[in-house]
Amino acid sequence: MARTTPHDHPTADDQPLYGRVATQLLGELHDGTIPPGERLPGERQLAEHFQVSRETVRQALEVLRRDGLVATDRRGSHATLAGQPVETPSSLTFPVGARSTDPTGFDRATVTWETPPPDHAEALGIAPHRPTLVHRYASAAADGSGLRTAVTSFSAVALAEVEELARYRDRADGSAAAQLRRTYDWMRRAGLTLHHRDAITQVANAPSVRVTRRVHDQYARPLEITDLVVEAQQDALIYEFTLPAAG
Structure with missing residues (x-):
């Protein structure tokens, strides 16, 4: 009762x-x-x-x-209300390279609880074969061109500090859509200052580029790593910046 x-x-x-x-x-x-x-x-x-x-x-x-x-x-x-929250969102979208949904195109995002790719596990300090929250994103134009695919792995720190991400653990079965576009806003709202390092390189022998984003907080703790592959050609580029915590 x-x-x-x-x-x-x-x-x-x-x-x-x-x-x-x-x-x-x-x-x-x-x-x-x-x-x-x-x-x-x-x-x-x-x-x-x-x-x-x-x-x-x-x-x-x-x-x-x-x-x-x-x-x-x-x-x-x-x-179910429409509209945007009053809170000013960050200028960054999640995952890196995500674009506005085209109603005539393809846009899909899901989450799973699984062992991350080995290089992701190493970057996040996750022990081998230990699972974490993994986000997958894919989008393309209506004709199939401009394909973008991204895989993101979150660290134990991110799941412990960001309540909105932690909630996905019990329903991360890969079957339902999971748009996490406000991930960076959630992190900032949790008091984390975000430092991004994006490396953009051309994929060998392919008309594509790879963007690898690593994010850590003000204590140098890793939060997430994303690998995005885009159908395009571009020289290598690396840039860094810091996004302060909210409040």
Whole structure:
């Protein structure tokens, strides 16, 4: 049985508490406190946030579901509101080389929990044969040209520090779409200063270039490594910059 708290009684204006919680939650969805399209925190977290019982949270979510403002599946609940969050996103997209979705083209991203490529494991300090979160991205024009494929491996540090990434571990089966375009914003919001090093080289004997991005934080801890292959020809180029933490 769900616990009952003193806060769970109707207010003087006879509005049930779950109605007030639904209104407050909707306000946070509108103002970007909870970004649109992202998974909502779990019932326990919402209960602590609003200082109510989990049963009250369930009732509030049901109100929003009936109005089509929240959708729930086996992986949890997420907002269905359109629009962009108030938080200013970083100028970087994830993964490196990702482009705006072309409705006539191909765009696919998935995550798995698996052993990363050996060079990724070495760069991230992951022991051989130890699994981690691996993200795969592929896109192409409608005619199949301009193919881009990227493989990203995340470090144990990234999964420990960035809650939004950690949530993907239990559902990283490679079957569902997993667009992680706001990964760098999540990292910054977790207080991490991001240092990127991108190396661009031409793939031998192929009309393609390879971009290898390594990201570490202000403590020189590796966060992720991405290998992107793009159908193009370009001379080698290496550049570095730092993106400060949010706040």
